[in-house]
Amino acid sequence: MIALVDPCCARGYAPDALLAGGLGGTEATVLRVTTALSRDIAVVHFQRGRTFAEDTAAGWMRPLEDAFAPGVAPTIVVINAWKVACKLRKAHPDARIVLWLHIHPGRHNRPMAQALADAGVEVVCVSASHATSLRRFLSDGPALAISHIHNPIARGLAPDGTPHDPDRLLFASSPHKGLSQVFARFRAARAAIPTLTLAVADPGYLAWDTGPVPDGVTFLGALPHGALIAQMRRALCLFYPQTHFSETFGLVMAETQAVGLPVLAHDAIGANAEVVSSPGQLLDASDDAAILARLTAWRTNRPTVTGNPAFTLDAVSDRWRDLLHAPRAVAMERVA
Structure with missing residues (x-):
């Protein structure tokens, strides 16, 4: 016991x-x-x-x-x-x-x-x-x-062939995990690609001031897990370019990998490199030019990623x- x-x-x-x-x-x-x-x-x-x-x-x-x-x-x-x-x-x-x-x-x-x-x-x-x-x-x-x-990730997570929207980015964490910086990076990317949108799935357990909300942002609120996975399948990537919050694991990143969704996140922080193991997803999240280049490339040819069986x-x-x-x-x- x-x-x-x-x-x-x-x-x-x-x-x-x-x-x-x-x-x-x-x-x-x-x-x-x-x-x-x-x-x-x-x-x-x-x-x-x-x-x-x-x-x-x-x-x-x-x-x-x-x-x-x-x-x-x-x-x-x-x-x-x-x-x-x-x-x-x-x-x-x-x-x-x-x-x-x-x-x-x-x-x-x-x-x-x-x-x-x-x-x-x-x-x-x-x-x-x-x-x-x-x-x-x-x-x-x-x-x-x-x-x-x-x-551990939830059982049964795998790619299912759902078409993704090349203009749709997803942030799926509590806002204290760098959402204000994510907003700034999204605002810069949208200035170059005006059709980009950012969906924010906030579990709702912590109120946090993230500053002005950029155009193109939609708040999804607290979603049931199945609905969140459906949002992951539709997006171009999990958009997580922030350098302030250090993940001890990063469950959302692990689950997105399992369903085939790439992660755009900072390289040198927390467990990102341990959880996001497929190459080409991590970068310097303070570099707007690098983020724009990555998004532009993925909109044409999104990388194939897989989940880690250890999770x-x-x-x-x-x-x-x-x-x-x-x-x-x-x-x-x-x-x-």
Whole structure:
């Protein structure tokens, strides 16, 4: 049995939210992985903002405060909140505790290395580049057991022959992930190609000031996952030329690759190069001339891209099973 503790979500969530839309990438990943693991492992979730218990395909859902009751599970996986992981160690001295990190910790979190080492907490990041970045960030502290398991894409994603519109670009992320810069790059590209349009699919979980909206932009709002995939199939590319937000994984980019949609994004940031592995998609996202040249070429001859089999749900859930079944002593030897 494992316990998933999410102290960061705004409200409780369950598998039906995957279809309804408006769910963040972290929550979607948690639900997909635990639904797969629940076939042979008992899973219980403890979620901030949840006021009632329910049984779901991803496991039993309970309020966050119940996680501190005695004997909740021999293995506890905590989402993002390292301080909560350390508090849980006091409540569960004999449990194996894993911090499943989906974010880059801020500078004020440097003490986390010593705290996690003292509490015997392992860390799982969501990409190799994320793990490397975390090791660098914590290099002045004691060594930690840091590994990575990629986030999974939804099942069944593949190209289906849907015709694409060479004038239609798509941005499909929360606006804090560089949308103001994306607007600036789109405005410059549209000055040269006036027929370009940009569809913005915003999951809606975070309000963000992105400045003036350029002509040619359409807001799609929070879409159900199937509707978002349909938007991906129609577009020329995922338009993500921003240099400010560093993706720890980039689930949207992984899913667009799986359905055959190219990604136009910055080369030297976050996990972009790890997730967008087919050549010719990454560039200097501050270079308007390079962006225009890429779009012009793709409008005539769009590249063929493919998904990475390492990101499939079966591959990812197998990685989690290997980690969860490994003896704790072995797992704690996975030090940078």
